[in-house]
Amino acid sequence: MTYCVGLKLDQGLVFLSDTRTNAGLDNVARFRKMFHWQEPGERAIVMVTAGNLAITQAVINRLQDAIDNSDPDGTLLSAKTMSEVAQHVGDAMQQVQGKYHQTLEQRNENSTATIMVGGQLKGGKPRLFLVYSAGNFIEATEDTPYLQIGEHKYGKPILDRVITPATPLSDGIKAVLLSMDSTLRSNLSVGMPLDLAVLPAGKCQFSMRRRIEADDEHFRALSEAWSQALRDAFTDMPD
Known part of the structure; x- marks a missing residue:
């Protein structure tokens, strides 16, 4: 399984993903x-x-091949807007699904896949999209300034309570890490290490791209502090 989350904030974009896949209890x-x-x-x-x-890797490979071969139909690096970037991802998804979906279904295997894509092009605003298996997509808005894919239910409550467009980037990073921590504790199919990326608005350049390993001291301290804060809050609640 998987858990990935993306925030669209006034100050920029924040992304976090896990790295675990499993095809059964003994194939992780x-x-x-x-x-x-x-x-x-x-x-x-x-x-x-x-x-x-296999579907998502095929989509990524198709998008990278288009860049490497300067595809005349356009690429992620020639797109004029982020919605055009999302359309390239959707088209690649549709092509891959068209090639493999029927065969996978005949073998009783699920071809469902989703891709979250976000970023900023010079002269544009940071934008965040969710591309579905059919190739269609939706965009994060001020009413819903975050998107999740995979095993999202355990990490959703803190995002609902904390995240607004005005949330500072530093708090956004903290929120996605705690959202992931809640998911890690409740679902064994999501696992370390984690990949974190931060894109400040107006920079068109990442301020952070970092892998967080299982023994990361900062993440462990954040997790322990959050657990203690929840225990303290529970103890202080009226009977």
Whole structure:
């Protein structure tokens, strides 16, 4: 399984993903689910993926091949807007699903996959999209300034209570880490290490791209402090 989350804040974008995949209790592996493209000062794009791993890898490979071969139909690095970037992702998803969906269904295997894509192009605003298996997509808005894919239910409550467009980037980072911590504690199919990316508005360049390992002291301290704060709050609640 997977858990990935993206925030669209006034100050920029924050993305966090886990790296665990499993095809049964005895077939657990680690695969990167976060991908970056950057032309400093011109554009910065992030994608995180969930669902059928072969499908999402095929989509990413198709998008990268288009860049490497300067596809005349356009690429992530030639798109004029972030909605055009999302459309390229949707088209690649549709092509891959069209090739493999029927065969997978015949074998009783699920081809469902989702890709979250966000970023900023020079002259534009940071934007965040969620692309579905059919290739269609939705965009995060001021009413819903975050998107999740994968095993999202355990990490959703803190985002609902904390995240607004005005949330500072530093608090957004803290919120996605605590959202992930809640998911890690409640679902064994989501696991470390984690990949974190932060894109400040107006920079078109990442301020942070970091892998957080299981023994990371900062993440462990945050997790323990959150657990203690919840225990203290529970104890202080009236009977």
